[in-house]
Amino acid sequence: MFGLFKSDPTKKLQKEYERKLEQAMHAARNGDMRANASLTEEAEAIRAEIEALKKG
Known part of the structure; x- marks a missing residue:
């Protein structure tokens, strides 16, 4: 229920x-x-962070 506001x-x-x-x-x-x-290198580092968050 409280996860709704995160x-x-x-x-x-x-x-x-x-x-x-x-x-x-x-x-x-x-x-x-x-x-x-x-x-582009900075963007790819950010993409890697996004992928890590989605997996874990």
Whole structure:
């Protein structure tokens, strides 16, 4: 019953993951491939956190 009011931590991480991917896309469009690689790496780390939360 009280679990109804708990927030889902994966939702926040999912939004952050999508935001990082969008930033990476814009960096790639502007020709900044280093920023693209860095942001993509950060996004993949966030995705790994999401997967770990879903499993455990």
